[in-house]
Amino acid sequence: MTDDPQTWHYGLIAEYWAEFNDDFRAFEIPYFQRYVERGQPALDVACGTGRLLIPYLRAGLDVDGCDVSEDMVARCREKAGRDGLSPTLWAEPMHELHPPRSYKTIYVCGAFGLGSTREQDAEALRRFREWLEPGGTLVLDIEVPYADTNQWKYWQKDERAELPKPPRQPRERKRAADGSEYALSSRYLELDPLEQRVTLEMRAQRWREGTLEAEETRVLTIGLYFLNELLLMLEQAGFADVEVQGDHNDKPATSDDEFIVFVAKK
Numbered sequence: 001m002t003d004d005p006q007t008w009h010y011g012l013i014a015e016y017w018a019e020f021n022d023d024f025r026a027f028e029i030p031y032f033q034r035y036v037e038r039g040q041p042a043l044d045v046a047c048g049t050g051r052l053l054i055p056y057l058r059a060g061l062d063v064d065g066c067d068v069s070e071d072m073v074a075r076c077r078e079k080a081g082r083d084g085l086s087p088t089l090w091a092e093p094m095h096e097l098h099p100p101r102s103y104k105t106i107y108v109c110g111a112f113g114l115g116s117t118r119e120q121d122a123e124a125l126r127r128f129r130e131w132l133e134p135g136g137t138l139v140l141d142i143e144v145p146y147a148d149t150n151q152w153k154y155w156q157k158d159e160r161a162e163l164p165k166p167p168r169q170p171r172e173r174k175r176a177a178d179g180s181e182y183a184l185s186s187r188y189l190e191l192d193p194l195e196q197r198v199t200l201e202m203r204a205q206r207w208r209e210g211t212l213e214a215e216e217t218r219v220l221t222i223g224l225y226f227l228n229e230l231l232l233m234l235e236q237a238g239f240a241d242v243e244v245q246g247d248h249n250d251k252p253a254t255s256d257d258e259f260i261v262f263v264a265k266k
């Protein structure tokens with residue numbers, strides 16, 4: 001694995017996120033917003049195209065954003081600009097986090113473990129703590145490794161023999177505001193249960209007036225974490241007081257939650 005984060009959020013995939021993903025898992029937006037309201041300024045780590053950040057700015061909250069992908073950051077800046085907003089945004093992997101100020105809240109939604117090594121993830125947690133003000137809060141979610149039943153089966157040797165899966169045709173095309181159409185199709189390439197890492201490939205296509213005008217294939221790795229190892233990592237990073245909530249619902253996490261949220265105090 002390279003030391004450069006391996007994430008697919010560039011080019012056509014960044015365009016797709018900016019165009020179609022504002023309403024994706026919409027319940028996450030008010031959930032994280034409550035933490036930001038209680039502790040500003042806040043930092044949105046891996047802000048993507050601003051699915052959370054832009055509504056918070058519209059609500060008058062003081063939030064900066066960063067993301068490893070300069071393409072996602074550029075789309076986020078463009079979308080914010082359309083609302084007359086000019087947030088502080090920059091491109092940087094989370095394990096190299098070096099923001100211009102410290103924060104009362106740092107949140108990471110849908111991004112921890114993407115494209116990085118375990119050492120980088122541990123370093124990211126240390127940096128989150130470093131850049132929190134005393135008493136500040138880290139709010140970080142993960143999808144638990146057993147959430148996706150289709151993926152979970154590849155932890156078994158026999159099932160892994162199917163990998164890599166063959167490329168698939170996209171299920172649907174989506175029409176963007178300018179009339180162009182986009183389609184994404186992903187496939188599993190590898191799941192390494194020893195390293196707890198899954199590797200996926202995404203093919204993104206864009207058509208204009210019925211003609212395929214752009215096509216890209218990109219790879220994403222995801223580090224898979226279980227509850228107790230992330231608790232240990234948070235402890236090693238210096239977080240003493242950690243609460244674990246269910247799927248963005250303010251309740252204690254249960255075995256049935258597909259996402260869990262770590263709320264850690266500095």
Ligand SMILES: C[S@@+](CC[C@H](N)C(=O)[O-])C[C@H]1O[C@@H](n2cnc3c(N)ncnc32)[C@H](O)[C@@H]1O
Nearest residue numbers: 005007009046047048051068069093094111114
């Ligand atoms: C699933 S998207 C989520 C974006 C945003 N947090 C949201 O919820 O809409 C994951 C984002 O994480 C970013 N990302 C992936 N690996 C990263 C890393 N190692 N450091 C910082 N950002 C990363 C990607 O570029 C992408 O924008």
